[in-house]
Amino acid sequence: MTPTKALGIDGLKILRNSRGEVRLLNFRDLARLSVINDSRMAGERSPVLTTGLPQNETGEKPVLKLLLTGQDEPAGPTAPGTVEKKVGKGQVEILDRLKTSHPWADRRPGW
Numbered sequence: 001m002t003p004t005k006a007l008g009i010d011g012l013k014i015l016r017n018s019r020g021e022v023r024l025l026n027f028r029d030l031a032r033l034s035v036i037n038d039s040r041m042a043g044e045r046s047p048v049l050t051t052g053l054p055q056n057e058t059g060e061k062p063v064l065k066l067l068l069t070g071q072d073e074p075a076g077p078t079a080p081g082t083v084e085k086k087v088g089k090g091q092v093e094i095l096d097r098l099k100t101s102h103p104w105a106d107r108r109p110g111w
Helices: 003-007 027-034 038-042 054-069 082-101
Strands: 013-015 022-024
Touching (some): 003 027
């Protein structure tokens, strides 16, 4: 029996990143919050943010949220990543160029 199954939290999901992707909660997530020495507790940085890396904050905060509320993250649609955003901006720029260079661009209302 796994530790998460023994604790009754097997299969709960937490937020993985700012795009909305989720992952399963594991025992290591809980261990980081379970054993906190007094120097880390009195430090300037939150003891919830265990790694101290800004890119990991989105994945560390939901563990405490899950423990406080008892609710895991619903698996929903994910937000576009940086690559998708850049591709989308490039597509918009191409469409704008096509609209302005089209021979009928000045005759059509709303263009």
